[in-house]
Amino acid sequence: MAGEGKNKNKREEYKQSLKEGDAALPQKKFYRQRAHANPFSDHALTYPKSPTDMNWATHYPAYALSKKEEAGDEAQGSGAQNPKAITQPVEIADIGCGFGGLLFALAPNFPDKLIIGMEIRTSVTEYVQEKIRALRTQAASTTTNQPTYQNIACLRANTMKFLPNFFARGQLSKIFLCFPDPHFKQRKHKARIVSYTLNSEYAYVLRPGGIVYTITDVEDLHNWMVGHFEKHPSFERVGEEEQEEDVCVGVMRMETEEGKKVTRNGGVKYVACFRRLEDPPWP
Amino acid sequence: MAHPYQCILASNAGSLDEFNWTLIGASGPKLVVQSCSGARSTWPKEKEEIAENGQGDEPNGPPGKRLKLSPPEEKAPNFSTMVMSNDSQYLVAITGEDKCIRVFQIDSDCQLQQLSQRCMPRRPSAITLTSDDSTILVADKFGDVYALPLLPSPGEERNAIPTAEPSEAVTEKKFTPAASVLTVHSGRNRKVLEEQMKQAASLPPKPKETMKFKHDLLLGHVSMLTDVIYTTVESPVEGGKPRGYILTSDRDEHIRLSRGPPQAHIIEGFCHGHEQFVSRLCLTKSGLLVSGGGDTDLFVWDWLNSRFLETLSIRDPVFDFLKTNKFESNLPDDKAHFNIAVSGIWNLPNKDSEFDEILVACEGIPALFHFKVTGGKAASSLSHVIAVNANALGVAFIQPRESALQMIVSVDNVHKPASTTELRDEEHASRLQYFSYSQAGGWSSQAGYHKQESDSEVGMEGARKGGDEKAARDILYNVEVLRKRPGAED
Ligand SMILES: C[S@@+](CC[C@H](N)C(=O)[O-])C[C@H]1O[C@@H](n2cnc3c(N)ncnc32)[C@H](O)[C@@H]1O
Numbered sequence: 001m002a003g004e005g006k007n008k009n010k011r012e013e014y015k016q017s018l019k020e021g022d023a024a025l026p027q028k029k030f031y032r033q034r035a036h037a038n039p040f041s042d043h044a045l046t047y048p049k050s051p052t053d054m055n056w057a058t059h060y061p062a063y064a065l066s067k068k069e070e071a072g073d074e075a076q077g078s079g080a081q082n083p084k085a086i087t088q089p090v091e092i093a094d095i096g097c098g099f100g101g102l103l104f105a106l107a108p109n110f111p112d113k114l115i116i117g118m119e120i121r122t123s124v125t126e127y128v129q130e131k132i133r134a135l136r137t138q139a140a141s142t143t144t145n146q147p148t149y150q151n152i153a154c155l156r157a158n159t160m161k162f163l164p165n166f167f168a169r170g171q172l173s174k175i176f177l178c179f180p181d182p183h184f185k186q187r188k189h190k191a192r193i194v195s196y197t198l199n200s201e202y203a204y205v206l207r208p209g210g211i212v213y214t215i216t217d218v219e220d221l222h223n224w225m226v227g228h229f230e231k232h233p234s235f236e237r238v239g240e241e242e243q244e245e246d247v248c249v250g251v252m253r254m255e256t257e258e259g260k261k262v263t264r265n266g267g268v269k270y271v272a273c274f275r276r277l278e279d280p281p282w283p
Numbered sequence: 284m285a286h287p288y289q290c291i292l293a294s295n296a297g298s299l300d301e302f303n304w305t306l307i308g309a310s311g312p313k314l315v316v317q318s319c320s321g322a323r324s325t326w327p328k329e330k331e332e333i334a335e336n337g338q339g340d341e342p343n344g345p346p347g348k349r350l351k352l353s354p355p356e357e358k359a360p361n362f363s364t365m366v367m368s369n370d371s372q373y374l375v376a377i378t379g380e381d382k383c384i385r386v387f388q389i390d391s392d393c394q395l396q397q398l399s400q401r402c403m404p405r406r407p408s409a410i411t412l413t414s415d416d417s418t419i420l421v422a423d424k425f426g427d428v429y430a431l432p433l434l435p436s437p438g439e440e441r442n443a444i445p446t447a448e449p450s451e452a453v454t455e456k457k458f459t460p461a462a463s464v465l466t467v468h469s470g471r472n473r474k475v476l477e478e479q480m481k482q483a484a485s486l487p488p489k490p491k492e493t494m495k496f497k498h499d500l501l502l503g504h505v506s507m508l509t510d511v512i513y514t515t516v517e518s519p520v521e522g523g524k525p526r527g528y529i530l531t532s533d534r535d536e537h538i539r540l541s542r543g544p545p546q547a548h549i550i551e552g553f554c555h556g557h558e559q560f561v562s563r564l565c566l567t568k569s570g571l572l573v574s575g576g577g578d579t580d581l582f583v584w585d586w587l588n589s590r591f592l593e594t595l596s597i598r599d600p601v602f603d604f605l606k607t608n609k610f611e612s613n614l615p616d617d618k619a620h621f622n623i624a625v626s627g628i629w630n631l632p633n634k635d636s637e638f639d640e641i642l643v644a645c646e647g648i649p650a651l652f653h654f655k656v657t658g659g660k661a662a663s664s665l666s667h668v669i670a671v672n673a674n675a676l677g678v679a680f681i682q683p684r685e686s687a688l689q690m691i692v693s694v695d696n697v698h699k700p701a702s703t704t705e706l707r708d709e710e711h712a713s714r715l716q717y718f719s720y721s722q723a724g725g726w727s728s729q730a731g732y733h734k735q736e737s738d739s740e741v742g743m744e745g746a747r748k749g750g751d752e753k754a755a756r757d758i759l760y761n762v763e764v765l766r767k768r769p770g771a772e773d
Contacts, residue, residue, distance in 0.1 A: 039505060042768070049557075050555030050556065160505040161535050165555070169550075195503070196503075196548075199548075203549070232548060233546075279546075
């Protein structure tokens with residue numbers, strides 16, 4: 001389409017104009033993208049062969065191991081030789097992070113944890129990356145006690161296929177699944193980001209005691225997610241009281257882009273959290 | 284001209300006290316059984332077909348006539364994969380087009396009796412049995428693995444065909460639009476909702492999707508599954524029961540290790556390292572895992588610890604073989620541009636060797652590659668390259684007597700060697716080739732058992748029928764197509 005081509009050009013021009021060290025926030029309008037990406041197709045994705053191949057240092061430069069070495073720190077373990085490695089593992093993942101509202105809100109809440117947003121749509125990912133870059137630049141030029149945004153990052157990934165390429169067993173303590181695409185049609189239910197079989201992968205990357213947070217405004221999808229997690233022996237639902245005391249639940253309700261939209265429209269938000277249980281002994 | 288045996292297997296290779304063997308081949312939609320006693324049979328019974336097709340298909344047609352690979356008989360579904368129970372009593376075979384799992388009893392006189400036929404909602408791509416033969420594990424093209432009892436308990440429907448799609452784990456109530464007016468919608472979702480509301484107003488609810496036989500969803504990848512293995516390992520805990528494991532491989536480079544039922548929801552690890560699709564998994568005698576697919580190398584794993592041990596180049600010996608033997612027409616000058624697709628890895632049931640030994644076949648290659656595998660303890664190496672008369676399709680081993688090892692190779696008698704598309708010119712090419720093995724002398728070609736029967740009687744889909752060559756080819760060659768094409772949608 002001619003119109004699309006023109007838009008594309010404008011976008012490219014705009015993105016070219018962004019410079020390293022620029023403190024201006026990116027404009028969302030240049031990053032909008034078709035709402036759905038097909039999780040089954042072969043996207044031109046890049047992903048690490050295994051968690052140890054992942055170049056985390058480019059995403060969290062302030063935590064890069066090599067940097068610490070230069071600063072004269074004692075190098076420890078073989079990881080120190082690896083320029084891709086960072087000083088601590090990523091622990092919190094926002095899956096399908098969209099424009100990143102949750103990430104930016106979580107950053108100051110968990111200043112000592114590394115948080116990653118994962119998003120399948122290229123432009124949307126770029127937007128979040130640009131915004132992180134800009135916020136880091138802004139923070140660097142102020143001396144007040146502001147969040148540095150060095151602990152959040154965003155990468156493009158199809159998490160339904162490649163989650164275990166990024167995270168080792170038991171690496172994560174929290175996974176967020178906020179306002180997942182509902183895929184209303186029955187035929188497309190396998191495209192849902194929660195299912196009995198995918199829950200095994202969430203269980204694999206979560207440590208025992210870790211939590212999966214879900215929120216949606218589609219009641220049917222809520223029931224679906226609750227059903228599929230409750231059926232899975234590796235999870236138990238977190239009780240209402242504990243749920244409401246968790247700061248993450250509040251953040252998830254108020255700070256996600258979708259959460260804000262639902263608030264504006266006076267819609268209902270359904271929350272459910274699930275705890276990763278210890279694996280049972282072998283039979 | 285007969286359809287090649289797209290799969291072949293044998294029972295009892297190497298079992299110590301028992302030198303009886305049974306060989307089963309699948310030729311298009313037909314199964315052929317043969318035993319060491321000389322008994323043989325086909326399934327389905329072929330009387331009428333012989334009467335019908337007996338002529339016009341004989342080897343004495345016009346010489347040099349270009350042969351065509353005919354599509355399989357009528358619409359009978361073709362066998363795509365099969366496995367024999369550990370006790371050699373049952374054959375479990377998949378027919379592709381109807382997505383069916385068929386269980387056969389193998390009678391003492393070599394007759395096959397179909398006991399059940401269970402059609403799955405998605406096309407099965409690989410099957411195996413648990414060590415106790417109680418359960419079939421079926422991996423499908425949609426990424427799921429189901430467990431089905433080998434023998435459905437009485438009272439269950441045996442020939443069940445699903446009415447529609449599978450029921451998902453959570454039952455859907457009566458049809459109600461999934462979104463409410465309060466839901467925030469993208470344009471697309473809004474359209475779907477509108478459609479649903481219209482539908483709800485006009486249509487009765489769709490029948491619930493079911494498979495009318497016992498089946499448990501064990502695990503799933505979001506990728507096409509290519510192979511599945513079940514194995515047990517001694518418990519590391521004193522007095523503990525043996526532990527069952529499921530290994531699954533997919534088109535997205537993954538090899539996953541899960542616990543066996545009833546804990547198949549627990550993932551124990553991944554063997555990370557492949558950069559292309561993984562198409563075949565093989566456990567060696569000593570318990571190492573060898574995997575192969577679209578990569579230039581085979582990978583060897585200490586799978587229980589998700590530990591990579593070594594790679595074995597497979598592309599290079601294949602390339603060299605083609606070059607040396609002047610199969611150069613489809614060969615790029617530069618090795619780096621040469622793709623191979625591993626279509627078979629077999630553990631050699633060779634008791635005399637202290638090391639693991641495997642045979643490897645690649646799609647469209649008229650040779651088998653015999654490796655010694657040490658898992659890094661000593662130098663692993665390519666021991667033999669066994670040239671065969673046509674593209675190797677399948678391999679079965681039999682042990683006709685103490686410390687004798689023989690191999691039957693099914694070959695593509697239809698296409699030219701080293702091509703998956705060009706048809707052969709010559710009229711009569713054998714579908715099976717026989718080899719015997721000795722530790723000292725390697726492989727030597729042999730005359731077959733009851734050889735006269737192997738080419739004439741069975742699977743006489745005549746060349747004259749013409750028709751859909753491609754469909755017929757897909758039965759033989761379906762691995763290289765798993766390779767991802769760069770530049771797919773964004
Ligand atoms: C409705 S949006 C919600 C965005 C954000 N979590 C929020 O609450 O505002 C769902 C997001 O999930 C992303 N997504 C869908 N499937 C995905 C997959 N397989 N891997 C990664 N992201 C995915 C979509 O591109 C979309 O941005």
